[in-house]
Amino acid sequence: MKILVVLDTHEYSRNIMQDVTRLATNTLADIVFLGVQEKSNSKPERSLVAALLRYQHDLYSSFSPEDLPYEEFSNMEWQKKKCGDWLLSSRSMKKFTLRIRTGSVAKETISLAAEIGSDLIILGCSSQYGCEWDGEMNVPLRIARNAPCSVLVIKKVGRVKQIVSILDQSAVSQESLEMVNQLVTLHDAGLKIVGVKEQGARQDKIERQMVELLKYYNERRINAWIKLLNSQEIKDYVTTSSREGIVALWMGGKKSLLRKLFSRSMVDRLLGTTQSSLLVLR
Amino acid sequence: MLKTLLCVDENLASSIALRFTAYLNKFISLSLFVVHVEQPDEKEQVGSGWVQRVWEEGVGANGRRAVARMLRTENIDCPLAGRPKIFVGNRTEEIMYELRSGSYDLYIEGYLNIADSEQFYQVISSPLYAQAPCSVLLVKNLSISKKCALLCADSVDSKILVEKSMEILGDSTFGFDIVYFKFKENEQLEILAAEEGGGNLKQAQALLDGNGKTANNIIVLSGTPEQVGDYLKDYALVASTLPARKSMHMSTLANSLASVLLLR
Numbered sequence: 328m329k330i331l332v333v334l335d336t337h338e339y340s341r342n343i344m345q346d347v348t349r350l351a352t353n354t355l356a357d358i359v360f361l362g363v364q365e366k367s368n369s370k371p372e373r374s375l376v377a378a379l380l381r382y383q384h385d386l387y388s389s390f391s392p393e394d395l396p397y398e399e400f401s402n403m404e405w406q407k408k409k410c411g412d413w414l415l416s417s418r419s420m421k422k423f424t425l426r427i428r429t430g431s432v433a434k435e436t437i438s439l440a441a442e443i444g445s446d447l448i449i450l451g452c453s454s455q456y457g458c459e460w461d462g463e464m465n466v467p468l469r470i471a472r473n474a475p476c477s478v479l480v481i482k483k484v485g486r487v488k489q490i491v492s493i494l495d496q497s498a499v500s501q502e503s504l505e506m507v508n509q510l511v512t513l514h515d516a517g518l519k520i521v522g523v524k525e526q527g528a529r530q531d532k533i534e535r536q537m538v539e540l541l542k543y544y545n546e547r548r549i550n551a552w553i554k555l556l557n558s559q560e561i562k563d564y565v566t567t568s569s570r571e572g573i574v575a576l577w578m579g580g581k582k583s584l585l586r587k588l589f590s591r592s593m594v595d596r597l598l599g600t601t602q603s604s605l606l607v608l609r
Numbered sequence: 610m611l612k613t614l615l616c617v618d619e620n621l622a623s624s625i626a627l628r629f630t631a632y633l634n635k636f637i638s639l640s641l642f643v644v645h646v647e648q649p650d651e652k653e654q655v656g657s658g659w660v661q662r663v664w665e666e667g668v669g670a671n672g673r674r675a676v677a678r679m680l681r682t683e684n685i686d687c688p689l690a691g692r693p694k695i696f697v698g699n700r701t702e703e704i705m706y707e708l709r710s711g712s713y714d715l716y717i718e719g720y721l722n723i724a725d726s727e728q729f730y731q732v733i734s735s736p737l738y739a740q741a742p743c744s745v746l747l748v749k750n751l752s753i754s755k756k757c758a759l760l761c762a763d764s765v766d767s768k769i770l771v772e773k774s775m776e777i778l779g780d781s782t783f784g785f786d787i788v789y790f791k792f793k794e795n796e797q798l799e800i801l802a803a804e805e806g807g808g809n810l811k812q813a814q815a816l817l818d819g820n821g822k823t824a825n826n827i828i829v830l831s832g833t834p835e836q837v838g839d840y841l842k843d844y845a846l847v848a849s850t851l852p853a854r855k856s857m858h859m860s861t862l863a864n865s866l867a868s869v870l871l872l873r
Binding site for chain 1: 621624625628721722723724725749750751752753754842843866
């Protein structure tokens with residue numbers, strides 16, 4: 328698994344490190360910490376470098392020395408990949424990389440995610456005005472909407488009691504199931520699997536998926552419940568659920584019902600109303 | 610042992626019901642029988658006498674194969690007390706006949722959890738539920754909880770609730786909570802003091818004590834059926850009297866994420 332963590336120097340990025348380290352501990356993923364600087368300089372910004380190194384230290388400290396799957400950097404000189412793009416990388420059992428790019432946070436994140444083939448993007452956000460990043464508009468929203476992989480936006484760190492996963496006709500991948508597992512384990516939470524049916528449409532496929540998921544989680548002794556809702560009810564249901572726990576949306580292909588239901592404004596609203604986190608699964 | 614009839618069709622609700630029944634067997638000793646009814650299309654019925662008998666045997670064989678597939682796929686850890694009973698005909702009539710002639714204590718079938726009170730009401734007011742000679746368990750989910758809720762409210766007869774639930778659950782190793790529901794349009798579910806529960810709650814508690822059981826928790830909930838239904842998800846099942854009409858009580862059962870035991 329490859330996890331791309333988007334970080335800056337603000338408190339909302341510091342706050343997510345606890346969840347990031349726990350996820351890294353549980354998944355033993357290849358990790359990339361990405362910082363994006365606004366201005367094009369000849370070298371990486373000092374404050375961003377210091378922040379990323381601090382976050383690296385936090386991550387490494389969460390492992391005991393004998394269990395640490397990542398190596399320290401053999402050379403602390405940042406390699407220049409191209410103009411405005413630098414990296415520091417190490418490889419042991421797993422790969423760890425610090426990356427600094429220049430430009431728009433959302434654009435560079437999406438571009439890097441595609442480049443490295445990441446499975447999950449994680450970022451925090453400020454809850455002061457809904458869910459925002461300092462210095463650039465709509466970063467979490469634009470990444471959640473356009474990323475080529477799953478996106479976890481952590482607004483507030485803390486234990487949640489339930490995770491509500493919203494399913495539509497899309498295929499559910501093993502990787503996305505595992506991600507939900509990880510969140511359930513991280514928070515020791517229960518899991519609600521909510522199927523969405525369109526008026527007049529056959530519900531065989533969605534029912535089959537829901538029951539298979541229920542059995543999958545039940546076999547893993549994870550408390551899970553299924554519920555089927557009409558498409559007209561889903562928006563209100565998801566908005567209410569987002570106040571009480573983490574919402575995981577399975578956003579599938581072009582024919583995905585959720586993509587039709589969850590317009591830009593709806594995802595924006597969810598990011599604004601969620602008390603904890605939003606997970607967009609692809 | 611509780612003589613139990615489980616209806617199995619080749620569908621997802623039955624898949625959940627099979628698994629939940631196996632789970633239930635860890636807490637209540639069940640003597641489990643499985644039934645399946647093949648409902649042929651009227652247009653397919655041809656001939657009479659031996660022709661019809663041969664046709665029925667063919668349809669029945671299809672049913673046996675379907676049940677065998679389900680049992681093989683689910684591979685539940687719960688022994689059957691006898692061979693699966695396969696009938697051909699009207700589902701309600703055949704099951705009702707079997708329930709009466711077999712003197713069952715409990716009937717179980719699966720119900721995919723659709724948050725539609727109207728649909729739920731159609732199911733529980735259908736002849737099979739309204740006239741069943743025993744209590745009926747509607748399996749909605751695969752809870753791994755070890756506790757049951759006795760759902761009480763102003764409209765609920767506490768005597769029937771406790772006495773009938775003890776007939777099914779009295780010898781089980783489940784823990785019991787009494788959950789008293791008071792309807793109110795709240796933003797969020799409120800948990801009130803036990804004293805807010807009123808006479809019915811006290812009676813339920815006394816009756817439970819009289820049956821040698823103690824409620825682990827007495828919970829008074831104030832909220833909407835959706836909120837209370839969601840709260841009930843932490844129980845393996847919710848025992849309730851059968852609502853006679855559309856009501857908040859019925860709506861709560863429709864919205865319950867836990868399986869519902871309708872007591873008769």
